[in-house]
Amino acid sequence: MIRAVxxxxxxxxxxxxxxxxxxxxxxxxxxxxxxxxxxxxxELELALSQAVPFRVFTLDDPMRVVIDFRExxxxxxxxxxxxxxxxxxxxxxxxxxxxxxxxxxxxxxPMLPEIAAMQTDEETGEAVVTVALEPVEADxxxxxxGAPPGVGxxxxxxxxxxxxxxxxxxxxxxxxxxxxxxxxxAVRNGHTEADLMVAFARELRDIMxxxxxxxxxxxxxxxxxxxxxxxxxxxRAAGADLFISLHADAIAEGRxxxxxxxxxxxxxxxxxxxxxxxxxxxxxxxxxxxxxxSDDEVVSxxxxxxxxxxxxxxxxFADILVQAIETTGLDLHAHPRGEGAFSVLKAxxxxxxxxxxxxxxxxxxxxxxxDPDWRARMQAAITGAVxxxxxxxxxxxxxxxx
Numbered sequence: 001m002i003r004a005v006x007x008x009x010x011x012x013x014x015x016x017x018x019x020x021x022x023x024x025x026x027x028x029x030x031x032x033x034x035x036x037x038x039x040x041x042x043e044l045e046l047a048l049s050q051a052v053p054f055r056v057f058t059l060d061d062p063m064r065v066v067i068d069f070r071e072x073x074x075x076x077x078x079x080x081x082x083x084x085x086x087x088x089x090x091x092x093x094x095x096x097x098x099x100x101x102x103x104x105x106x107x108x109x110p111m112l113p114e115i116a117a118m119q120t121d122e123e124t125g126e127a128v129v130t131v132a133l134e135p136v137e138a139d140x141x142x143x144x145x146g147a148p149p150g151v152g153x154x155x156x157x158x159x160x161x162x163x164x165x166x167x168x169x170x171x172x173x174x175x176x177x178x179x180x181x182x183x184x185x186a187v188r189n190g191h192t193e194a195d196l197m198v199a200f201a202r203e204l205r206d207i208m209x210x211x212x213x214x215x216x217x218x219x220x221x222x223x224x225x226x227x228x229x230x231x232x233x234x235x236r237a238a239g240a241d242l243f244i245s246l247h248a249d250a251i252a253e254g255r256x257x258x259x260x261x262x263x264x265x266x267x268x269x270x271x272x273x274x275x276x277x278x279x280x281x282x283x284x285x286x287x288x289x290x291x292x293x294s295d296d297e298v299v300s301x302x303x304x305x306x307x308x309x310x311x312x313x314x315x316x317f318a319d320i321l322v323q324a325i326e327t328t329g330l331d332l333h334a335h336p337r338g339e340g341a342f343s344v345l346k347a348x349x350x351x352x353x354x355x356x357x358x359x360x361x362x363x364x365x366x367x368x369x370x371d372p373d374w375r376a377r378m379q380a381a382i383t384g385a386v387x388x389x390x391x392x393x394x395x396x397x398x399x400x401x402x
Contacts, residue, residue, distance in 0.1 A: 038086060065105040176201075
C-alpha cells in the first residue's frame, strides 16, 4: 500500500519536477538570471531548469569566487549577463573534476560569500541559486581563499559533459556539515562548529570514497550559509540514499558529552533535544526563510505516507551508528539516541539522521574533535555503519518485496 501511494505521489508531481532524478543536464535560464551589485554588496541569481548540487569557494591572485555545479549548460547566458561593478569578468564551462560544471567570478574588490542558497519551484522543478557577496578586507579574503581538498582549479572549455552517475551498487551519501557563513554555530576557544564540521565532513568523504562502495556529496564545502531547505534540495537533487547532518553544538544548561544520534519526530524525546532543534532553525528564521512547509493538505498527507516507509530506515541506521561508535570505543552521550523536529531531517524521500559528534560546551569533546586520531576512528565508525546499514537495508527490502 505504501509503495503504491509513493508511486502515485511521483506521478502527481509535475513531469518537469519528477524528471529531475533521471540525470538530464540542467540549463541556465537567461531571462531569470542576473549578476548585479557594487562594493557594498553583490548578488548572483542563476536560474536553472532543475535543481543540482553545488559548492562555493574562493581563490586568490586574482581574487575569484568559484561556483561548481553538478552539472549545468551555461550556453544560453547572454554577453551582458554581468552587470556587477565588482565583477571584472565571468567565465563558465566544465570543471576539471569530472561530472561538474563551473562558473568563475573574477573580482575587482575583495568580497566573500555570505549566503549560498537554492530555491526550487515545486510546480515547474526550476531552481534559483543565490550567492550573496559581502565586502571584506584583503587579508580576510586571502585567509579564506583555497579550493576544497581534491577539487581542481582549472576551467575547461564550454562543453556538455556526460552526467556522472554512481554505479547501481554504489551508495550515494549526502554529508551535511552544520551551520556556516553568518551562522558559525557553537564557538569555543576560538574554534567554530561550522569550521570543525566542514573539515570533518571532507575527511569523512575521502574515507567513504576509498571503500569503493560509497559516493559522497557535501551540502557545503566552504564557510557559507546554506539554508536548511537548500540542504534538503541538494540531497534530493543528488539522488541521496542516505543523509547525515554533522554537528558539534553547545547546550546552555546542564552537561552533555559524547556522540548522539537523532532521528525525526514530531515531538522531542526530551527538553534538551527540543531546545537543540529550535537552535538549529534560528539562523534560517533570522534570514527570513520560511520553515513551515506547504499548507496543502494533500501534499502533507502524501509526504507523511512517504515518511512512514523511510522513518524506520532512519531509525535502523541510527541504531547501527550508535552501536558502531560504541564498538570503536568512542564516548557516547548518556542517552545516545534522541528524536526531535529537526527541519533538516524532514525530507520524505530518503533516510536521514543528525549526528552530534560531540558538544563544544564540553572541553573534552573539543579536544577529541581536534585530535586527528580520534577523528579517524569516528570517521571509520560512521563509514562502517553506513556499509552495515546498506547491507541490512537491502536484505530488508528483499523481504518486503516478497
